[in-house]
Amino acid sequence: MNETAAPILDVRDLAVEFPLSGGTIVPVRGVSFTLAPRQRLGIVGESGSGKSLTALSLMRLLPPPGRIGGGEVLMDGRDLTRLSEREMARVRGGRMALVYQDPMSSLNPVQTVGRQIVEAIRTHEDVSRAAARARAIELLGEVGLPQPAERFDSYPHQFSGGMRQRVMIAMAISAGPDVLIADEPTTALDVTTQARIIDLLGRLVDQHDMAVILITHDLGVAASFCDDVHVMYAGRIVERSPAEPLFRQPVHPYTEALLSAICRLDFDVSTPIAAIPGQPPLPQAIPEGCPFHPRCPHAFGRCTVEVPADTLLPDGRTAECHLAGERAGAEVAA
Amino acid sequence: MRRYVLTRLATSIGLLFLSSIVIFCLMRVIPGDPTITKLGGSIQGVDPRALVAIRHQLGLDRSIPDQYVRWLGGIFQGDFGRSYYSQFPVTTLIQERIGATAELAIAALSIALVIAVPAATLGTIWRNRVFDALLSGFTAIGLATPAFVTGIVLIVVFGVKLGWLPTQGYVSFSHHPLASLKSVLLPAITLSIVVAAPVLRVLRASLVDVESASYTRTAAGKGLLRRQVVFRHVLPNASIPALTTVGVVVGGLLGGAVITEYVFARPGLGTLMVDAVYQRDYGVLQALVLLAAASFILSSLVVDLLYGVIDPRLRVRGAGSAQ
Amino acid sequence: MSAVAEPLRVPRRRPRARFLTQLLKRPSAAIAFVVVLAIVVGVVGAPLVAPYSPNAFDFTHLFGGPTLAHPFGTDELGRDLLTRVLYGGRTTLEIAGFSVVLAMSGGSLWGFTAAYRRGWLDELLMRVADLTLGMPVILLGLVLVAAFGSSTLSLVLILGILFMPATARLARAALLSELETDYYLATISVGTPPWLIMLRELLPNAAPVLIARASVVAAEAIFVEASLSFVGLGVQPPAASWGTLLQKGYTNLYRSYWYPLFPGLVILVAVLALNTLGDHLQRVLDPAKR
Numbered sequence: 027m028n029e030t031a032a033p034i035l036d037v038r039d040l041a042v043e044f045p046l047s048g049g050t051i052v053p054v055r056g057v058s059f060t061l062a063p064r065q066r067l068g069i070v071g072e073s074g075s076g077k078s079l080t081a082l083s084l085m086r087l088l089p090p091p092g093r094i095g096g097g098e099v100l101m102d103g104r105d106l107t108r109l110s111e112r113e114m115a116r117v118r119g120g121r122m123a124l125v126y127q128d129p130m131s132s133l134n135p136v137q138t139v140g141r142q143i144v145e146a147i148r149t150h151e152d153v154s155r156a157a158a159r160a161r162a163i164e165l166l167g168e169v170g171l172p173q174p175a176e177r178f179d180s181y182p183h184q185f186s187g188g189m190r191q192r193v194m195i196a197m198a199i200s201a202g203p204d205v206l207i208a209d210e211p212t213t214a215l216d217v218t219t220q221a222r223i224i225d226l227l228g229r230l231v232d233q234h235d236m237a238v239i240l241i242t243h244d245l246g247v248a249a250s251f252c253d254d255v256h257v258m259y260a261g262r263i264v265e266r267s268p269a270e271p272l273f274r275q276p277v278h279p280y281t282e283a284l285l286s287a288i289c290r291l292d293f294d295v296s297t298p299i300a301a302i303p304g305q306p307p308l309p310q311a312i313p314e315g316c317p318f319h320p321r322c323p324h325a326f327g328r329c330t331v332e333v334p335a336d337t338l339l340p341d342g343r344t345a346e347c348h349l350a351g352e353r354a355g356a357e358v359a360a
Numbered sequence: 361m362r363r364y365v366l367t368r369l370a371t372s373i374g375l376l377f378l379s380s381i382v383i384f385c386l387m388r389v390i391p392g393d394p395t396i397t398k399l400g401g402s403i404q405g406v407d408p409r410a411l412v413a414i415r416h417q418l419g420l421d422r423s424i425p426d427q428y429v430r431w432l433g434g435i436f437q438g439d440f441g442r443s444y445y446s447q448f449p450v451t452t453l454i455q456e457r458i459g460a461t462a463e464l465a466i467a468a469l470s471i472a473l474v475i476a477v478p479a480a481t482l483g484t485i486w487r488n489r490v491f492d493a494l495l496s497g498f499t500a501i502g503l504a505t506p507a508f509v510t511g512i513v514l515i516v517v518f519g520v521k522l523g524w525l526p527t528q529g530y531v532s533f534s535h536h537p538l539a540s541l542k543s544v545l546l547p548a549i550t551l552s553i554v555v556a557a558p559v560l561r562v563l564r565a566s567l568v569d570v571e572s573a574s575y576t577r578t579a580a581g582k583g584l585l586r587r588q589v590v591f592r593h594v595l596p597n598a599s600i601p602a603l604t605t606v607g608v609v610v611g612g613l614l615g616g617a618v619i620t621e622y623v624f625a626r627p628g629l630g631t632l633m634v635d636a637v638y639q640r641d642y643g644v645l646q647a648l649v650l651l652a653a654a655s656f657i658l659s660s661l662v663v664d665l666l667y668g669v670i671d672p673r674l675r676v677r678g679a680g681s682a683q
Numbered sequence: 684m685s686a687v688a689e690p691l692r693v694p695r696r697r698p699r700a701r702f703l704t705q706l707l708k709r710p711s712a713a714i715a716f717v718v719v720l721a722i723v724v725g726v727v728g729a730p731l732v733a734p735y736s737p738n739a740f741d742f743t744h745l746f747g748g749p750t751l752a753h754p755f756g757t758d759e760l761g762r763d764l765l766t767r768v769l770y771g772g773r774t775t776l777e778i779a780g781f782s783v784v785l786a787m788s789g790g791s792l793w794g795f796t797a798a799y800r801r802g803w804l805d806e807l808l809m810r811v812a813d814l815t816l817g818m819p820v821i822l823l824g825l826v827l828v829a830a831f832g833s834s835t836l837s838l839v840l841i842l843g844i845l846f847m848p849a850t851a852r853l854a855r856a857a858l859l860s861e862l863e864t865d866y867y868l869a870t871i872s873v874g875t876p877p878w879l880i881m882l883r884e885l886l887p888n889a890a891p892v893l894i895a896r897a898s899v900v901a902a903e904a905i906f907v908e909a910s911l912s913f914v915g916l917g918v919q920p921p922a923a924s925w926g927t928l929l930q931k932g933y934t935n936l937y938r939s940y941w942y943p944l945f946p947g948l949v950i951l952v953a954v955l956a957l958n959t960l961g962d963h964l965q966r967v968l969d970p971a972k973r
Binding site: 379382386500501503504505506508509512513515516520521608611612614615616618619622623633634636637638640642645648649652653656657660 | 814817818819820821822825826828829830902906909910913914915916929932933936937940943944947948950951954955958959
């Protein structure tokens with residue numbers, strides 16, 4: 027991965043924990059990555075891998091009793107995890123924004139859509155109501171809503187899911203953030219709308235000069251949209267790679283298993299769907315050694331006792347696997 | 361929107377009529393002949409002609425539907441009939457007493473809201489476990505404490521021991537504002553606890569619900585400060601379910617007033633009701649029960665109308681179209 | 684395939700004795716349970732537990748405050764108030780207990796019938812229930828006392844009837860949600876007679892919610908009985924209940940303010956404990972946790 031510019035976001039060993047009465051659960055166990063300006067980064071993984079919590083913790087929006095258990099999130103040389111509430115509020119929306127996965131309930135039902143966007147604008151900029159209104163209408167048009175001026179005064183329940191998501195996106199970019207985090211923005215939508223929203227995101231990101239972190243479990247979307255992809259499993263990033271090489275030749279066995287579980291139109295119908303045996307581990311029951319070893323077809327002795335280190339591979343990719351070097355080497359040779 | 365208002369109005373009026381019929385019939389059906397009550401409990405040795413005369417005087421010799429129509433007609437003209445016991449027009453009795461009850465109700469409601477709303481809101485903003493536990497405790501105790509217990513405790517502390525405030529009687533506000541406030545303070549505090557406890561409980565519950573809604577997270581994600589999130593997004597949405605409870609409580613204030621007025625010897629509609637029960641005075645009773653039903657129906661109506669104003673989802677019926 | 688001769692038993696976990704331990708895990712529930720138990724034992728065993736006879740006059744100690752000899756003080760005739768509260772509790776709990784039984788059984792029948800029959804009967808029954816829901820219970824209670832008097836039987840009937848509509852609503856909702864479950868539809872479709880399933884599965888599954896509610900209704904019954912007696916329209920002298928003791932205390936407030944305080948506290952504690960118990964019971968027995 028080539029990042030010649032200074033990263034706009036530098037996450038180091040971020041951990042998230044939930045202290046509960048039965049004990050503390052740690053769903054995110056040390057996540058590190060960097061984000062360059064205008065980079066499109068995808069974070070993929072199954073449900074429960076910790077990807078949404080990672081996103082929430084970047085914005086410090088973890089629901090109580092969740093809290094950041096360690097690590098740093100550096101932006102402009104400041105550690106976001108150490109900022110006061112007030113300072114963090116200025117970052118939210120202004121420098122970094124989050125688009126959520128359930129558009130149906132992510133908007134305040136008793137306020138007009140326009141008013142909510144105006145609020146987002148005026149929180150970060152000292153502009154008049156009229157100016158903010160004009161900006162909001164412009165944004166509504168930019169995200170593809172027809173008749174934006176009329177739509178300004180509509181209420182969320184008067185929109186379909188796809189349109190609400192567009193409104194959410196408009197609201198997120200309204201204060202001109204440098205980083206846009208999209209947490210499964212299309213999961214709740216139908217397939218056609220999904221494609222349109224992804225297109226929209228792509229356009230906006232280019233036009234507004236933003237870096238994007240796209241969190242998804244949809245490998246296809248990640249493949250087409252992202253420059254680089256990080257794969258998460260059991261609260262850690264197990265593989266980092268530019269998109270194209272990842273999908274062509276995955277290194278980590280988990281990524282490989284994920285990709286082979288995809289059905290393709292040119293498969294023989296009688297071919298059984300390759301599923302990964304077993305279940306992803308619960309945060310309170312992470313296996314010893316490599317967390318993936320119970321389900322890994324290549325697991326051997328060492329995997330059951332020693333946690334694999336993050337291995338740096340010759341082409342800049344990384345993978346947390348004891349066999350990383352050989353697997354990468356074998357692929358290059360092949 | 362207009363259709364909603366009209367429908368609700370029509371339903372309310374219908375309910376009111378229905379209630380009046382039910383109340384009227386109930387009074388006629390339950391055992392106990394009011395004429396006997398008037399005569400002191402027994403018809404032994406009473407001149408039958410006197411009996412007939414009294415029955416005629418009370419209008420009891422007509423058919424029931426006839427009596428109902430006369431009663432209802434009277435009400436429209438502001439005549440609630442006569443007390444079986446004292447022969448005073450019920451309207452007069454009500455007029456004499458309603459001031460005390462109304463002042464009590466308003467004072468109690470104000471105190472309750474001033475306590476409940478800020479307490480619940482602060483609890484949400486701060487998200488402090490200790491404060492929340494305290495609030496829960498107060499709510500539970502408040503819900504379980506009968507008005508007479510609170511009343512007696514207040515009387516003992518502020519009346520007997522400290523002697524700061526009067527513990528009985530009533531001074532009308534228009535008559536003497538300061539004395540009026542002093543006389544209403546203890547009863548109002550007593551009644552306000554009865555009102556505040558359920559409101560506090562439901563408000564806290566709905567604040568918690570709204571707190572976990574996605575749009576609260578969206579609001580914080582925009583860069584709003586905690587108190588801005590609570591005041592602009594959480595509280596407005598949480599008020600909606602709480603409003604129903606407020607309506608129910610307001611409608612039921614007359615019930616709470618009964619005990620409170622009795623404890624503080626305050627001459628209001630509540631004590632009038634107790635007296636009427638002692639005297640088996642159905643003339644007064646049916647008017648009071650109708651009044652109670654009316655106040656409940658009215659407050660339900662107001663709440664429903666407020667809903668229409670606050671919640672836009674109720675307003676637009678079929679006018680919004682998803683695309 | 685042979686015809687189904689035996690009704691199909693779809694195994695459902697029913698929270699039997701296990702819930703008791705789960706209930707008592709939470710501190711406030713355990714305290715409430717103990718308090719209720721203590722009150723019931725104290726009241727039922729009054730002849731054994733009470734330190735004095737309820738009618739033992741002692742003219743040397745009129746309107747006494749709380750002392751070691753008389754923890755609740757004494758009344759206008761020198762009688763020990765603790766004793767009188769224990770004995771008075773018998774009247775209060777008797778009335779409350781019977782009225783709860785009446786309200787729960789009547790209300791359940793009402794609600795179950797409505798839920799099972801649906802249609803116009805359901806509508807009718809529920810409209811009747813709704814009629815009274817808005818009115819404050821005390822007002823209705825007063826009116827009914829005016830009509831039917833305040834003998835023990837009347838009070839039990841009045842209170843029972845007052846609390847039936849709300850119970851009916853609850854019972855109806857509970858049975859309705861059972862009737863909509865997949866397992867019910869499944870057992871019906873195999874040919875099992877509905878009444879059998881009702882008895883074996885549905886009613887026992889709807890029961891926990893009602894049991895939790897019974898605790899709250901008991902609290903309300905004590906509340907209303909005390910209120911009615913307090914204004915002189917409930918239990919009549921010479922019988923004593925917590926409400927009448929409170930009333931006597933209130934009239935003698937200026938002589939001894941301890942007199943009404945203790946009966947009042949007892950009422951408060953009993954209602955609070957029953958309410959808390961009911962709340963916790965509801966949470967522990969909540970079908971949503973199945």
